[in-house]
Amino acid sequence: MTELIDRVREAVDILDVIGEYVQLKRVGKSYRGLCPFHVEKTPSFYVDPAKGVYHCFGCGASGNVFTFLMEIEGITFREALQRLAKRAGIDIKEERRERPELRLLKETAEFYHRQLYKPDGEKALYYLRERKIPESIISLFNIGYAPPAGTVSYLKNKGFDHSLIIKTGILTDTGKGFRELLRDRLIFPITDEFGRVVGFGGRSLDSSVEPKYINSPESEFFKKGKILYGFYQGKKEIRDKKSVIIVEGYFDVLAMHLVGIKNVCAPMGTALTEDQTQILGKYAEKVYLLFDGDEAGKRAAMRSVKVAMSKGVFPYVALLPRGEDPASLYQKGKSDVVIDTLRNAKNFADFYLAEASSIEEKVRLTKELLEEIEKIDDPVLKNTYIEVLSSVSGIKELQLRNVLAMFEKKFLKKKSEGFSLEMRLVITSLFDNEIREFLSENIDPQDLDDEDAKSILQEFREGKSSEEILTLHPKRKEIIEYAMKYIDLNERVKKDIKSRIKELKFYKERKKIFTKIFEKTEEKDEIEAYLSHIMDLKKKQFRGD
Numbered sequence: 001m002t003e004l005i006d007r008v009r010e011a012v013d014i015l016d017v018i019g020e021y022v023q024l025k026r027v028g029k030s031y032r033g034l035c036p037f038h039v040e041k042t043p044s045f046y047v048d049p050a051k052g053v054y055h056c057f058g059c060g061a062s063g064n065v066f067t068f069l070m071e072i073e074g075i076t077f078r079e080a081l082q083r084l085a086k087r088a089g090i091d092i093k094e095e096r097r098e099r100p101e102l103r104l105l106k107e108t109a110e111f112y113h114r115q116l117y118k119p120d121g122e123k124a125l126y127y128l129r130e131r132k133i134p135e136s137i138i139s140l141f142n143i144g145y146a147p148p149a150g151t152v153s154y155l156k157n158k159g160f161d162h163s164l165i166i167k168t169g170i171l172t173d174t175g176k177g178f179r180e181l182l183r184d185r186l187i188f189p190i191t192d193e194f195g196r197v198v199g200f201g202g203r204s205l206d207s208s209v210e211p212k213y214i215n216s217p218e219s220e221f222f223k224k225g226k227i228l229y230g231f232y233q234g235k236k237e238i239r240d241k242k243s244v245i246i247v248e249g250y251f252d253v254l255a256m257h258l259v260g261i262k263n264v265c266a267p268m269g270t271a272l273t274e275d276q277t278q279i280l281g282k283y284a285e286k287v288y289l290l291f292d293g294d295e296a297g298k299r300a301a302m303r304s305v306k307v308a309m310s311k312g313v314f315p316y317v318a319l320l321p322r323g324e325d326p327a328s329l330y331q332k333g334k335s336d337v338v339i340d341t342l343r344n345a346k347n348f349a350d351f352y353l354a355e356a357s358s359i360e361e362k363v364r365l366t367k368e369l370l371e372e373i374e375k376i377d378d379p380v381l382k383n384t385y386i387e388v389l390s391s392v393s394g395i396k397e398l399q400l401r402n403v404l405a406m407f408e409k410k411f412l413k414k415k416s417e418g419f420s421l422e423m424r425l426v427i428t429s430l431f432d433n434e435i436r437e438f439l440s441e442n443i444d445p446q447d448l449d450d451e452d453a454k455s456i457l458q459e460f461r462e463g464k465s466s467e468e469i470l471t472l473h474p475k476r477k478e479i480i481e482y483a484m485k486y487i488d489l490n491e492r493v494k495k496d497i498k499s500r501i502k503e504l505k506f507y508k509e510r511k512k513i514f515t516k517i518f519e520k521t522e523e524k525d526e527i528e529a530y531l532s533h534i535m536d537l538k539k540k541q542f543r544g545d
C-alpha cells in the first residue's frame, strides 16, 4: 500500500493537480496563487513542486497532493488515491488483485442467494415474508439460504480447493470430521466498508436449532471488531447526513431501511469497538445509539458512548422500550415508536448522568466522561463536549477545563517525548502574530513549567522576532517539523488555540488553590476529590449554608 501511495505521488505532478483549481505563477523555486481555502486578494498560497507540498501563509492550509484533493473535493484518502492513480495511469486493481479467499466468499454469497429461490430455500423465503421483508431488501442485502449440503461441492466444481474452503470458514472441523458451518440457515452476507463479502451470519430457521445465530469464524478478512453490518448499503446516506444510527442486529438494519432510514448499521457484537468507530468517523460526525432499553442495552450504550467520544464522533443515545428493537416494532407495525425515540435521543451527558443515583456516582461518571473528552484532539469538538457536559451537569465550563488541565498534567508527566502543551502553544505563536500577542498578554513566562517555552516567550517579550528566535534555536528542526505537520491556522483553529491559552492561564492561576485542596485529600484520587469539592460547593450554595 505504502508503495502504491509513493508510486502515485511520484507519478502525478502536484502543479498540474493544484493548477486545476488555482492559477499559479512562478516565484523563485515555488509557485504562488490565491488560496482556494480562504478568501484573499493578495496571493499567499505557495506550492513547492520539489518537496511536493503546498502551504498558505494566510490561513495555514498545508499538505501534499492527497490532502489537497481530499480537502478541496471533500473526499476520503482512498478516493483521492484512486483519482490520482487513474490520472497517472496506474491500475489500482492490478495493484490489489482480488484475493482468492474474497473471490470464494463472493461466489458463495451468490450461491446462497440463488438457493433462496430453490425448493430447499422455500422455508427461508417464507420466514422472510413472515417478517415482512420485501424483495427489494432481500436483493439489496443479498440475503440467502445455505442448503443442508452441497455448498462445498459447488465451490469445488468452481475450482476452489479444499484448504481455501476451510480457511474461509465455509467448512469447519467439528472434531468428528468436516461439516458445512452454516447449513440450513438464513444467510446474511457481511461486507466490509467497500462492499466486499468477508463473512456470513446465519440464522436458524427452526426454533429447536441452537444457537440462533452463527457467524463465520474470525479470520484475516473477517474481524468482527472491524466490521459493521449494513454499513456499505448505508454508506452514501451516512456520508450525506454526516450521521449514523447504530442498531443491534441484522433484522434491525433491514427494518430501518424499510421505514426509509438508511444511514444505519450494526456492530457485530453488543457495543461499538474503536475500529468500527474509526470507520464511522470517516463519514459521520454524529452517532445515534438506538438500543433496547433493558439493562444490557444501557450497558452497551454506555460503553459505545465512550468509544464514540474518544474517536471524535458525537454520541446520542436513543433507548427503545424494554425488550423491543426496530425489527420487532416494524413487524408489529409500530415503526413510529422508533422514529419518536430517535427524535428524542439524548446527548451523551444527558444519558450518562441520568444513570447516576448518588453524588459519588455522579462524580465518577463525570470523571469518566472527562477522561474521554481529554483524549480528543479536535479543539472544536472538545469545546462542544465541554459545553454540553457543563450544561447537563451544572458544573461551570471553567471548572471542567480545570479538571482537563489536571488530566493533561498527569498525561504530560508520563509522556517524555514530543513537545509539551506549553511548548506546542508557543510554537504555534511563532507562526502567527495574533496568537503571539494573545499569548504574551495572557501568560507570564515565569508561570510556564517548560523551560523551552519559557525562554521563547521571554525572548518575545524582549522584542525578538519569530525568525530571529527560530534561526538560532537549538531545536529549530524539530520545531519546524512540528509546525509543518500540525499547525494549520484558520480562523476556527485560531479561536480554539486562544481558548487553550485561556485554559492554561486559568490552570496556572488556580494551581495554588488546587494545591490547598489536595493537601487535605492525599489518599483520594485528586480529580475525583476536585469534582466532589465542586459539587459539594454547589450543593451548599443551593441549600444556602
Ligand SMILES: [Zn+2]
Pocket (backbone or CB within 6 Å): 035, 036, 037, 038, 045, 056, 057, 058, 059, 060, 061
Ligand atoms: Zn489560505
